[in-house]
Amino acid sequence: MAAVTMRLPALRAPLDSSAPRGGEKHLVAPGDTITTDTAYMRGHGTYVEDDKLIASVAGVVERVNKLVCVRALKARYNGEIGDIVVGRITEVQQKRWKVETNSRLDSVLLLSSINLPGGELRRKSAEDELAMRDYLQEGDLISAEVQSIFSDGAVSLHTRSLKYGKLAQGVLVQVSPSLVKRQKTHFHDLPCGASVILGNNGFIWIYPTPEQKDGEAGGYTANLEPVPLSDREVISRLRNCIMALVTHKMMLFDTSILYCYEASLPHQIKDVLKPEVTEEIVLEARQRLLDSEG
Amino acid sequence: DLRVDGRGCEDYRCAEVETDVVSNTSGSARVKLGETDILVGIKAEMGTPKLEKPDEGYLEFFVDCSSNSPELEGRGGEELGTDIANTLYRVFSCENCVDLKSLCINPKEHCWVLYVDVLLLECGGNIFDAISIAVKAALFNTRIPKVRVLEDEEGTKEIELSDDPYDCIRLSVDEVPCIVTLSKIGYRHVVDATLQEEACSLASLLISVTSKGAITSMKKVGKGSLDPESIFEMMETGQRVGKSLHIALQKILDEEESLGTSRPKVGFLG
Numbered sequence: 001m002a003a004v005t006m007r008l009p010a011l012r013a014p015l016d017s018s019a020p021r022g023g024e025k026h027l028v029a030p031g032d033t034i035t036t037d038t039a040y041m042r043g044h045g046t047y048v049e050d051d052k053l054i055a056s057v058a059g060v061v062e063r064v065n066k067l068v069c070v071r072a073l074k075a076r077y078n079g080e081i082g083d084i085v086v087g088r089i090t091e092v093q094q095k096r097w098k099v100e101t102n103s104r105l106d107s108v109l110l111l112s113s114i115n116l117p118g119g120e121l122r123r124k125s126a127e128d129e130l131a132m133r134d135y136l137q138e139g140d141l142i143s144a145e146v147q148s149i150f151s152d153g154a155v156s157l158h159t160r161s162l163k164y165g166k167l168a169q170g171v172l173v174q175v176s177p178s179l180v181k182r183q184k185t186h187f188h189d190l191p192c193g194a195s196v197i198l199g200n201n202g203f204i205w206i207y208p209t210p211e212q213k214d215g216e217a218g219g220y221t222a223n224l225e226p227v228p229l230s231d232r233e234v235i236s237r238l239r240n241c242i243m244a245l246v247t248h249k250m251m252l253f254d255t256s257i258l259y260c261y262e263a264s265l266p267h268q269i270k271d272v273l274k275p276e277v278t279e280e281i282v283l284e285a286r287q288r289l290l291d292s293e294g
Numbered sequence: 295d296l297r298v299d300g301r302g303c304e305d306y307r308c309a310e311v312e313t314d315v316v317s318n319t320s321g322s323a324r325v326k327l328g329e330t331d332i333l334v335g336i337k338a339e340m341g342t343p344k345l346e347k348p349d350e351g352y353l354e355f356f357v358d359c360s361s362n363s364p365e366l367e368g369r370g371g372e373e374l375g376t377d378i379a380n381t382l383y384r385v386f387s388c389e390n391c392v393d394l395k396s397l398c399i400n401p402k403e404h405c406w407v408l409y410v411d412v413l414l415l416e417c418g419g420n421i422f423d424a425i426s427i428a429v430k431a432a433l434f435n436t437r438i439p440k441v442r443v444l445e446d447e448e449g450t451k452e453i454e455l456s457d458d459p460y461d462c463i464r465l466s467v468d469e470v471p472c473i474v475t476l477s478k479i480g481y482r483h484v485v486d487a488t489l490q491e492e493a494c495s496l497a498s499l500l501i502s503v504t505s506k507g508a509i510t511s512m513k514k515v516g517k518g519s520l521d522p523e524s525i526f527e528m529m530e531t532g533q534r535v536g537k538s539l540h541i542a543l544q545k546i547l548d549e550e551e552s553l554g555t556s557r558p559k560v561g562f563l564g
Binding site: 005007009171229269273 | 301306308535546557
């Protein structure tokens, strides 16, 4: 039976933020004056006009000694060495793949930085170069780690571990990179029955937890069997919870996603996207997080 | 029967409808269907009737998509805009959709022309459905001033506009059709596809359905092919879904109407 719900728009007051933690943050919008003191050096996100330092992006003002810069809230991903990213292959070139990771330039995955299927470690030959397309094609999703950064800012990735590699069945959610919290590990097996990879570049991959950890595969076997309905329901619910957290600009990490998931269980999966239900579960998740901290 | 966001194959996203948002139009409506945001404004102007239909008024559609991504600015959005406008012309080409005879003032000389302007504020998948819902809501909200034709002794006709600003004629939107887009993904078809689902579907069927379930037009889009049997299934689904869409829309329009002028207007700042 078709379900069509329509409603009249209602003015929704933004969720009042909880007590400020650790001092007030100086938030600015483009055009706001940061300071009129000419002794400061201008950094990223600022410019000088009429002896005033003005912000050019919307974000938080950061000050290091005499350098003032504005860190934007919504910006493209800036790679740091050691970050986990989830990316999509856009091009297959001579000895490398170009990967799209929501940054200013396409990231690079060199042929010498990947693990071959089966986990063998050897020097890549000319035949490997010709067979590159058998490993990774355009449109494939991979999880990788940032190895180094080129001088122009492009990020170089590597998949030199068995936990990285091609991603098979699951759901990709694209969020702003600033919402993903930096943690020790980004691969989480949630107790509700699904696993999630929180890429630092804002790409989040939700997939059904594999039964046994096959270590010899080397990350290339794509399990294309149909996923059971119960797993799919869990994954849909997790995806809606993540979208709910994103609309209310909450940091994403395994505990926040889990609390939000548990708060959404009384509702139907498709109701989680309704504005009032979203508010309710995000408030509940936020409350539980504050309780567990304090 | 489970999509990525938990909906069933025949479920719509939560929609928000508001009318009378633009003050200097005869009627306007704004519809938000998930991420898709559409604004429709209708202006009633006097013009001469068409030669083949001298005792009827007519509708003119114009679609503007320039407020979207940079690639749709200027010339790029023109193609999409004319495509949507042509679809709307086709949908409304059926004779009883809108009572065009009530738009006539003087046969062969004067009639009301309704200029329907559609603005695509944000494209989040399923624009045709949202546009048709917005057009129906705007037509419901349209208020055309009443005119009287005075005839002099010499026979010259003068048109007099009534002084009372609330003295106007409303259009009946019972027969106005709504478009239901059915996208074929794999072996199933879904209603109200998001941008990602549209990227996965190779072919879609646009069906315009009236509130009684009558199909006024059908159009196939996309480069894939559709099996004739699946077309029949999609038509049945479209009729079913179209009827419930009309019921929900009429309910919300009546609710808004009953709130009258005291209803808190949200507009664009909410």
